[in-house]
Amino acid sequence: MDSIAVIDFGSQYAQLIVRRVREARVYCEMFPWDAAPEVVLASDPKGFILSGGPASVYADGAPQIQDFILASELPSLPLLILPCCQVSLFLPGCHMATG
Secondary structure, three states, rough: EEEEEEEOOOOOOOOHHHHHHHHHHOOEEEEOOOOOOOHHHOOOOOEEEOOOOOOOOOOOOOOOOOOOHHHHOOEEEEHHEEEEHHHHHHHHOOOOOOO
């Protein structure tokens, strides 16, 4: 069965995203940003939706995209600011200025 893993970085929309994916008749599970890789990958996702939160990318203790998500080479859709900024930090040639 095809499935999507929604990784929640503290977004107020994570539950809504899960519901909308399920309404499209795709199995979907939500996991906290710090969930163990083996727990997330046990659902055999075909892709990830990274649902952003209010933390700054540069704040101490801010949620981080785990390495296994990027290493999986599965499609990832970052939504809202936090995961979009974090993904850009991993891309060659990208630079984010503060301030």
